[in-house]
Amino acid sequence: MEDLAEYIVRYRAARAGLELLGTIFAKDDFDAEEDAVALKGAMRGLGTDEDEIIEILANRTGVERLQIAMKFKACYGQDLVDELKSELRGNLEDAIEALMTPPPVFDAKTLRNAMKGAGTDERTIIEIMCTRMNEEIEAIKMAYAIVFERDLAEDLESETSGDFKYLMLSICACGRDESDDVDEDQAKEDAQELFDAGEDRWGTDESTFNRILATRNFEQLKETFKQYQEIAGCDIEESIRDECSGNLQDGYLAIVARAKSPAEFFADRMYDSMKGAGTDDERLIRCIVSRSEIDMRKIKIAFFIKYEVGLASFIKDDCSGDYGKLLIALVKGDTDDD
Structure with a gap:
């Protein structure tokens, strides 16, 4: 448990000083024991009160959920996640498990899978x-x-x-500069290097793209992309698509998207997981759970602007039952007033 606490502290430290625009916030009168007792009641006897489970877990932060799980173990000698999994099924079970898993652990398990x-x-x-x-x-x-x-x-x-x-x-290797400093001269130099490494030569010098895209801070990269467009006469995405392919192209484009607008990046991921026949529930759950405390409000705006439909409405049309209720509860409707 000490190790668990240590990397949760590391994860939370990554958020320090940021303007968080999520939809899940710490509860003012949070009482871990009260929530543990309520969850126990929701799972007692015949049938399960999914609405009560959703009401509690979709309105607590990851740290609060961890505290509830610890209090549940102290009160009843049972593992809360195991008890929830024994009562729930399908996508609802998967989404609840994702909510109850500390973000670094969840990402680690996702990468291993x-x-x-x-x-x-x-x-x-x-x-x-x-x-x-x-x-x-x-x-x-x-x-x-x-x-x-x-x-x-x-x-x-x-x-x-x-x-x-x-x-x-x-x-x-975690060597990216994470300041907000922007050096326009450096941006011009980097933009020229990227142009020389791609558009202005036969073949592509991937090491130059790698060095710049993996180490510059995101504000600096945005300025670099602006300077690149002036030099190349096209945006950086167009050049990447022309010069690279496959996973490398996808990786570069993801970094560019993350630098320009992380909200739009995740809006696209959520839309892609639901569009057409079938739903990529694993991806949808991962995106909603991972961004609910970070920038979900910005994602909702980006989603509506790009796709002309509210994210919650899109989820409602695609995901049914208690599973859909949980996702919508995390998104908190199409507007912050819902």
Whole structure:
């Protein structure tokens, strides 16, 4: 439990000083024992009161949920997550388990699942590795080592290949500048280097793209992309699509999107998980749970602007039953007043 507390502190430190625009906030009169007793009552006897479970867990922060789980164990000698999983089924069970798992542990488990067995889910690896901050990645690395007794960097190296592997290892090294400082002269220099490494040569010097995209702070990258457009006469995304392919292209584009607008990046991920026939529930749950305390309000705005429909409305049309209720409860409706 001390190790668990340590990497939760690391994860929360990554949020210090940020303007958080999530939909889940700490409860003013939070009482872990009161919530533990209520959850026990919701699971007692015949039938399960899913509405009560959703009402409590969708309105508590990750740290508060952890405190509820600890109090539940103290009061009843039972593991709350195990008890919830025994009472719930399907996507609702998966979403509740995601809510009850500390973010670094959840990301670590997601990365392990993306790499173990036959084949590698590079898209999921990109979503996590290219959007998390240094302290978050450090916390994920610690959780990965504790839960699986494996080294994340070693697994990334063995399960990915080529220049994409080097990009993931660079990000895993946590060497990105995370200040908000913008140096216009440096941006011009970097933009010229990117142009020389791609558009202005036969073939692409991926090492230059890797160095700049993996180490500059996101505000600096936005200025670099602005300068790049003036030099190249096209935006950086167009050049990346022309010069790179496959997972490397997807990784570069994810970093660009994260720098320009993380809210739009995750809005796109959520839309893609629900559009058309079938739903990628694993991705949808991951995106909603992971962003609910960070920037869900900005994501809702980005979603509406780009797709001309509210995120909660889109979820309601795509996800049914108590599972849909939980996701909408986390999103808190299409507007902050819902």
